[in-house]
Amino acid sequence: MSKTIALVDDDRNILTSVSILLESEGFKVTTYTDGAEALDGLSARPADLAVLDIKMPRMDGMELLQRLRKQTDMPIIFLTSKDDEVDELLGLRMGADDYIKKPFSQRLLIERIRSILRRAEARADAAAAAAGAAPGAPAEISPDALRRGDMIVDPARHMVTWKGEAVDLTVTEFLILQALAQRPGHVKSRDQLIDIAYGESIYVDDRTIDSHIKRLRKKFRAVDPEFAQIETLYGVGYRYKDA
Numbered sequence: 001m002s003k004t005i006a007l008v009d010d011d012r013n014i015l016t017s018v019s020i021l022l023e024s025e026g027f028k029v030t031t032y033t034d035g036a037e038a039l040d041g042l043s044a045r046p047a048d049l050a051v052l053d054i055k056m057p058r059m060d061g062m063e064l065l066q067r068l069r070k071q072t073d074m075p076i077i078f079l080t081s082k083d084d085e086v087d088e089l090l091g092l093r094m095g096a097d098d099y100i101k102k103p104f105s106q107r108l109l110i111e112r113i114r115s116i117l118r119r120a121e122a123r124a125d126a127a128a129a130a131a132g133a134a135p136g137a138p139a140e141i142s143p144d145a146l147r148r149g150d151m152i153v154d155p156a157r158h159m160v161t162w163k164g165e166a167v168d169l170t171v172t173e174f175l176i177l178q179a180l181a182q183r184p185g186h187v188k189s190r191d192q193l194i195d196i197a198y199g200e201s202i203y204v205d206d207r208t209i210d211s212h213i214k215r216l217r218k219k220f221r222a223v224d225p226e227f228a229q230i231e232t233l234y235g236v237g238y239r240y241k242d243a
Contacts, residue, residue, distance in 0.1 A: 002026055002027060002028045003027055003028070003048040003049065003117055004027070004028040004029070004030060004047040004048050004049075005022050005027045005028070005029050005030075005047060005048065005049050005050070005051065005113065006029075006030045006031075006032065006038065006041070006042055006047035006049070006050040006051070007019060007022075007029060007030070007031045007032070007050075007051050008031075008032045008033075008034075008035065008038040008050060008051065008052045008053060008056070008061070008064065009031075009033070009051075009052075009053040009056070009079065010033050010034055010053065010055075010056045010057055011053070012033065014053075014079075015031045015033070017106070018051070018106060018109065019031060021106050021110065022110070022113075025110055027113075030045065030047060033056075034056045034057050034058045034059060035052075035056050035058060035059030035060055035061060035063060035064035036058040036059040037058075038050075038052075038059075038064055039059065039064055039067055039068070042068065042072075042074075043071065046072060046074065047074060048074070048075075048117060048120070049074060049075045049076070049077070049113060049116060049117055049120070050068070050074060050075075050076050050077070051076075051077045051078075051079060051109070051113070052064060052065065052076060052077070052078055052079065052096075053078075053079045053080075054078055054079070054080050054081070055081065061078060061079075065078075065095065065096060069095045073168075073170070075097045075116045075117065075119075075120050075171070076095070076096045076097055077096070077097060077098045077099065077100060077109075077112060077113065077116065078096050078098070078099035078100070079099070079100055079101075079102055079104065080099050080100070080101055080102065081101070081102050095170065097116050097170065097171055097172065098112055098116060098198075100112065116171065119158060119171045119174075120171070142154050142155070142156035142157055144156060146178070146181050146182065148181050148184060148229075148240065148242075149229075150162055150163045150224075151181065151229070153174075153177060153178050153181050155178060158171075158174060160174065160177065162220055162223050162224055162227065163223070163224060165223045165224075167219050167220055167223055168219070169216070169219065172197045172198075172212060173212055173215060173216050173219070175196055175197045176193050176196065176197050176209070176212055176213070176216065177216060177230075177240075179192075179193060179196045179197075180193075180230065180238060180239060180240040181240045183240075184239070184240045184241065184242035185239060185240075185241070185242045186239060187233055187236055187237045187238070187239045188237050188238055188239065189236065189237040190209045190210075190237055190238075192237070193209045193237070193238070194208075194209060197209075197212070209238075213230060213232070213238055216230060217230055228241070229241045
């Protein structure tokens with residue numbers, strides 16, 4: 001089934017050119033010229049992924065992201081101008097999955113979209129499999145899953161459990177947790193975690209990693225208030241405490 005991509009930008013040239021490319025790649029496309037229109041449209045007709053410009057009339061991309069996050073975990077990519085660094089960082093902290101600077105390579109955008117959709121699909125498949133299991137039956141765990149005490153990190157299914165309870169993580173949160181859990185007791189610097197989560201070609205302020213760690217802890221503590229496995233080494237980085 002074709003995936004639907006929502007494009008939100010007040011630049012009609014971008015909407016037209018990117019729509020043509022996405023449709024040629026087999027995607028369905030819906031377009032919106034401002035945030036308010038997009039919020040109404042996406043509330044009525046959800047998409048599989050949205051690409052948002054930050055600077056838009058009536059409702060900018062930041063406000064649209066904030067409102068969408070109250071009703072959906074749909075993956076979101078920001079389009080930003082060269083002078084929007086502060087907005088980029090804030091957007092990532094608020095839950096955007098990625099960002100691309102204008103002017104951008106349309107081929108790069110396609111690759112980012114496909115990558116994020118693959119990860120989102122893996123999460124959805126894992127959730128569906130867990131929901132379809134018989135009551136009380138253990139969820140099937142992939143052979144390459146990481147087991148760290150009470151935690152299981154299953155990359156193939158993009159699923160994390162703590163003491164048998166599912167912990168719903170974004171793609172970025174999952175990658176950071178996986179990196180820490182692979183070598184318990186070993187410290188990962190913020191720069192190392194940035195490279196793992198975003199790639200070496202993307203600049204992200206190290207405070208963004210701090211925000212992701214804070215969200216990770218919050219999600220685990222919603223399952224277990226005593227969770228304390230992710231440790232901070234001030235001035236150095238983070239590590240996963242060996243059980």
